[in-house]
Amino acid sequence: MSEITSLTLYELIKNIKEKKISSNEATKSFVDRAEKSKKINVYVTENFENCLKLSKEFDDKPNFDLKLPGIPIAVKDLFCTNEVRTTAGSNILNNFVPTYESTVTQNIWNEGGILLGKLNCDEFAMGSSNETSFFGNVQNPIAEDLVPGGSSGGSSAALAANLTPVTIGTDTGGSIRQPASFTGTVGLKPTYGSCSRYGIVAFASSLDQAGPMSKDVKDSSILLEVISSFDKKDSTSIDFQRNNYSSELTRNIKGLKIGIPKEYRVDGMPDEIEKLWKKGIEYAKDCGAEIIDISLPHTSYALPTYYIVAPAEASSNLARYDGVKYGLRSSGKNLIDMYEKTRSEGFGEEVKRRVMIGTYVLSSGYYDAYYLKAQKVRQLIKQDFDQAYNKVDAILTPSTPSSAFKIGEKSNDPVSMYLNDIFTVPVNLAGLPGISIPAGVDKNNYPLGLQIIGKPFDEQTVLNIAYSMEEKINYKNNITDWWMK
Amino acid sequence: MDEIMSKNNSEYLIERNDNVYEVVIGLEVHAQVTSNSKLFSSSSTKFGAEPNTQVSLVDAAFPGMLPVINEFCVKQAIKTGIGLKAKINNKSVFDRKNYFYADLPQGYQISQYKYPIVGEGNVILDMPEGQKQIGIERLHLEQDAGKSIHDIDPSNTLVDLNRSGVALMEIVSKPDLRSPDEVNAYIKKLRSIMRYLGTCDGNMQEGSLRADVNVSVRIKGSTDLGTRCEIKNVNSIKFMQMAIIYEANRQVDLIEEGQEIDQETRLFDTKKNETRSMRSKEDAHDYRYFPDPDLLPLEVTDEFIVKLKSEIPELPDDKKKRFIDEFKVSPYDATILVSDIDTAKYFEEVVAKMGKNSDMKLAVNWITGELFAVLNDKNIEIAQSPISAKNLAKLINLIKNGTISGKIAKTIFELMLDGDIDPQIIVEEKGLKQESDPKALEALIDKIINDNREKAIEYKQGKEKLFGFFVGQAMKASGGKANPQLINEILKKKL
Numbered sequence: 013m014s015e016i017t018s019l020t021l022y023e024l025i026k027n028i029k030e031k032k033i034s035s036n037e038a039t040k041s042f043v044d045r046a047e048k049s050k051k052i053n054v055y056v057t058e059n060f061e062n063c064l065k066l067s068k069e070f071d072d073k074p075n076f077d078l079k080l081p082g083i084p085i086a087v088k089d090l091f092c093t094n095e096v097r098t099t100a101g102s103n104i105l106n107n108f109v110p111t112y113e114s115t116v117t118q119n120i121w122n123e124g125g126i127l128l129g130k131l132n133c134d135e136f137a138m139g140s141s142n143e144t145s146f147f148g149n150v151q152n153p154i155a156e157d158l159v160p161g162g163s164s165g166g167s168s169a170a171l172a173a174n175l176t177p178v179t180i181g182t183d184t185g186g187s188i189r190q191p192a193s194f195t196g197t198v199g200l201k202p203t204y205g206s207c208s209r210y211g212i213v214a215f216a217s218s219l220d221q222a223g224p225m226s227k228d229v230k231d232s233s234i235l236l237e238v239i240s241s242f243d244k245k246d247s248t249s250i251d252f253q254r255n256n257y258s259s260e261l262t263r264n265i266k267g268l269k270i271g272i273p274k275e276y277r278v279d280g281m282p283d284e285i286e287k288l289w290k291k292g293i294e295y296a297k298d299c300g301a302e303i304i305d306i307s308l309p310h311t312s313y314a315l316p317t318y319y320i321v322a323p324a325e326a327s328s329n330l331a332r333y334d335g336v337k338y339g340l341r342s343s344g345k346n347l348i349d350m351y352e353k354t355r356s357e358g359f360g361e362e363v364k365r366r367v368m369i370g371t372y373v374l375s376s377g378y379y380d381a382y383y384l385k386a387q388k389v390r391q392l393i394k395q396d397f398d399q400a401y402n403k404v405d406a407i408l409t410p411s412t413p414s415s416a417f418k419i420g421e422k423s424n425d426p427v428s429m430y431l432n433d434i435f436t437v438p439v440n441l442a443g444l445p446g447i448s449i450p451a452g453v454d455k456n457n458y459p460l461g462l463q464i465i466g467k468p469f470d471e472q473t474v475l476n477i478a479y480s481m482e483e484k485i486n487y488k489n490n491i492t493d494w495w496m497k
Numbered sequence: 498m499d500e501i502m503s504k505n506n507s508e509y510l511i512e513r514n515d516n517v518y519e520v521v522i523g524l525e526v527h528a529q530v531t532s533n534s535k536l537f538s539s540s541s542t543k544f545g546a547e548p549n550t551q552v553s554l555v556d557a558a559f560p561g562m563l564p565v566i567n568e569f570c571v572k573q574a575i576k577t578g579i580g581l582k583a584k585i586n587n588k589s590v591f592d593r594k595n596y597f598y599a600d601l602p603q604g605y606q607i608s609q610y611k612y613p614i615v616g617e618g619n620v621i622l623d624m625p626e627g628q629k630q631i632g633i634e635r636l637h638l639e640q641d642a643g644k645s646i647h648d649i650d651p652s653n654t655l656v657d658l659n660r661s662g663v664a665l666m667e668i669v670s671k672p673d674l675r676s677p678d679e680v681n682a683y684i685k686k687l688r689s690i691m692r693y694l695g696t697c698d699g700n701m702q703e704g705s706l707r708a709d710v711n712v713s714v715r716i717k718g719s720t721d722l723g724t725r726c727e728i729k730n731v732n733s734i735k736f737m738q739m740a741i742i743y744e745a746n747r748q749v750d751l752i753e754e755g756q757e758i759d760q761e762t763r764l765f766d767t768k769k770n771e772t773r774s775m776r777s778k779e780d781a782h783d784y785r786y787f788p789d790p791d792l793l794p795l796e797v798t799d800e801f802i803v804k805l806k807s808e809i810p811e812l813p814d815d816k817k818k819r820f821i822d823e824f825k826v827s828p829y830d831a832t833i834l835v836s837d838i839d840t841a842k843y844f845e846e847v848v849a850k851m852g853k854n855s856d857m858k859l860a861v862n863w864i865t866g867e868l869f870a871v872l873n874d875k876n877i878e879i880a881q882s883p884i885s886a887k888n889l890a891k892l893i894n895l896i897k898n899g900t901i902s903g904k905i906a907k908t909i910f911e912l913m914l915d916g917d918i919d920p921q922i923i924v925e926e927k928g929l930k931q932e933s934d935p936k937a938l939e940a941l942i943d944k945i946i947n948d949n950r951e952k953a954i955e956y957k958q959g960k961e962k963l964f965g966f967f968v969g970q971a972m973k974a975s976g977g978k979a980n981p982q983l984i985n986e987i988l989k990k991k992l
Contacts, residue, residue: 091561092559092560092561098560100560105560108560110559110560110561111554112554112559114561209561209563210561210562210563211561211562212561213560213561214560214561214791216790217790217791218790244565245563245565246563246565247563247564247565247566247791247792247793248790248791248792248793324787325790327595327785328593328595328604328605328785328787330604331595331597331603331604331605332558332560332602332603332604334597334599334604336599336602336656337557337558337559337602338559347598347599347654351597371785374595374785374786374787375783375785376783376785379785379786379787383787
């Protein structure tokens with residue numbers, strides 16, 4: 013029953029509830045397919061045996077009232093999972109096995125989900141191509157030697173390759189939406205404070221947010237409903253009334269006002285992106301939305317602001333990986349020597365680069381010029397959105413300035429790599445919800461995504477617009493399973 | 498002002514050649530917040546547990562672990578701020594102080610940098626020459642680090658994280674202190690206020706109270722501040738005083754030799770009684786402070802503060818005033834009685850039991866004299882006093898109403914120690930009641946004079962010294978129970 017793996021989450025749940033497919037059958041299908049898909053390198057740690065065992069247990073005593081009844085799910089290896097190795101894609105956590113569970117994954121298991129395994133990602137979520145992972149590149153199922161995006165590259169690839177019905181990623185500057193865009197899948201970054209950060213290996217605390225990644229919009233709404241919860245263990249978690257996102261999902265977006273920010277027409281943007289955006293505007297109109305031109309004047313400052321704030325926080329967040337308590341420890345002559353060797357061997361180049369940048373911008377004498385100024389600009393960027401939302405209900409932009417690129421193409425050019433996040437980063441800086449949906453292909457037939465940005469806590473509107481446009485766009489990935497041949 | 502200062506008993510001046518220097522001291526006191534759990538985790542803070550048994554995932558900085566503020570610690574800090582008559586800030590911010598050390602699991606300490614929870618305040622010191630006000634610059638909340646132990650294993654440093662994450666209040670004084678005596682008074686006053694509030698037990702042996710001492714010197718009369726040195730982590734008042742004296746003299750010597758003082762951090766070596774350079778200003782850590790993105794700014798409403806104010810007990814300064822007004826205790830005695838909340842409590846209990854019309858001075862003397870001596874001797878606190886306030890009150894009343902003499906009272910006091918025995922019972926059982934019956938005493942004295950006829954004659958002939966001999970004989974004959982006043986009167990009459 014190979015087609016099990018190509019079902020959407022919604023379809024799989026339906027089949028399981030109707031007892032047409034058992035949890036164990038479904039799990040077996042995904043495990044079998046994974047065994048044939050080692051080449052794309054999505055798994056850092058497999059949890060197949062345990063998953064098969066748990067799926068059997070589910071089938072023996074099924075509970076179909078759960079939202080994810082016996083659904084096997086692979087997750088990004090940034091979520092700490094009890095008794096299952098959690099590496100964050102880094103050598104420094106190569107041997108780290110948590111004794112605790114992140115709130116987001118716990119929410120999934122509480123609703124009947126079963127852990128399939130831990131998915132590859134850029135080291136500490138720092139990267140846009142999954143090339144910074146200690147555990148190697150991930151292949152984009154779309155075409156050989158194409159990056160799957162990053163940092164949630166293992167997640168997007170696993171999804172596009174039908175290796176998991178749905179997955180979760182984390183998004184600090186675009187790490188859910190950009191890989192979704194590169195793989196023809198859907199990725200939602202919720203409002204900051206929606207999903208608990210407890211138990212997620214931190215990159216940049218004020219920007220990190222977990223979110224669903226799925227084959228279609230409806231699946232994201234189902235998963236968001238499960239993972240979004242107020243959590244006292246995270247002081248930045250927000251206690252707001254959460255919707256029943258999946259049951260409130262509607263294609264009726266008539267009269268909604270959608271803003272088109274002129275500043276997102278960046279220099280050197282490929283023609284096909286411009287065309288895609290125009291097409292998106294037409295689809296939105298077809299769905300009954302009203303299109304309004306808006307301005308987000310500080311957009312051009314978003315990327316430099318992000319590359320000060322995120323490394324600053326990261327430099328401090330990563331200080332705990334010092335070889336003293338857990339993870340990798342290299343031997344040294346004394347404490348300082350041990351620190352230097354551990355962190356030199358434990359961290360990859362991109363992580364080191366960002367730790368250095370972060371340390372620099374926080375150092376005395378530079379703090380005001382960099383970090384403090386960046387925080388002020390961040391407020392201006394947020395204000396841009398606040399003002400725009402006086403006029404519109406949501407904003408439509410491209411997800412990325414280009415389609416997926418070849419492995420190795422940008423790995424020696426960090427700035428060009430950073431430019432990938434140009435449309436996604438402002439959303440993190442402002443703490444807003446944003447979704448990327450597949451909307452077309454470029455000249456190589458590589459997928460391209462559109463991004464819908466919403467008001468704070470208004471994931472429902474974002475999902476509804478995406479849901480309506482998805483129907484009009486009617487995008488289908490063309491996956492040839494090339495890696496199996 | 499200068500004239501007054503020059504008469505100052507606690508003044509500390511250093512004279513070199515023709516120059517007179519004064520020392521300027523500011524303290525950063527680290528006071529452990531009295532709280533069952535840590536500042537950002539629910540781990541226990543109990544002292545003396547087995548190493549690494551009171552450590553949560555948050556305290557050990559495991560990946561993905563997040564701090565959650567302990568509201569109780571916030572209340573404690575605000576209460577302390579109120580006790581310091583300080584401004585409570587409605588909004589404060591937790592920052593990360595970044596540095597690497599083996600006993601600092603996060604690689605940063607969560608502290609408050611630009612926006613502390615408590616702003617300016619002051620404390621009043623009772624110095625022999627009068628009161629002196631010391632300004633408080635600020636009070637902020639921060640995490641303690643763990644403990645590195647270098648002397649158990651020959652080749653490894655061991656780390657105990659039990660203390661990691663414990664809440665500290667850093668109380669920063671203005672540079673208003675001028676002598677080791679003032680530092681002593683300041684620390685004691687601070688400790689007293691916090692013990693009254695129940696916000697810090699002030700136990701220096703257990704490390705609940707430690708201080709960084711900032712010392713500079715200047716020519717007396719100058720208003721400019723000299724270059725200061727910071728002496729890190731001194732954990733007893735005595736060591737603080739020794740460190741200040743050493744450091745001030747070192748600085749004066751340097752100035753007299755025409756040298757500059759380097760602004761630096763120094764350590765006090767308690768064995769050699771000297772301070773040593775730890776790091777210079779150039780080598781100072783760049784802590785890269787920035788607001789902790791895991792924590793929102795701490796906001797407290799005026800209602801919250803008002804409610805905490807209503808829970809504040811009577812503090813030492815007010816209590817002292819009341820003791821003077823209400824019990825007519827001398828200011829000197831009042832200062833001693835209120836310095837420790839348990840002493841004040843004990844005194845008030847004694848007063849309540851013996852009645853306000855009893856002898857206050859006697860009560861004060863017995864507490865600060867006999868009782869303190871016993872407590873000192875046994876090295877215990879007044880809260881563990883072997884004699885209850887109730888029984889001490891009874892003893893004082895027995896003296897006051899003439900049932901026993903002061904001398905007998907001391908004997909009874911010794912006997913009371915053995916299980917807090919009611920002095921009335923001791924008096925009855927041992928027959929120690931003072932003999933105040935004039936007839937019985939007359940008979941006793943008649944017998945003594947009769948037995949010592951020659952001495953009586955000598956006395957009458959002018960050898961007045963012998964009066965004491967007769968008193969002694971009378972006391973001896975009565976087994977010490979004779980009322981000494983009556984003995985005196987009768988003897989004078991009979992001789």
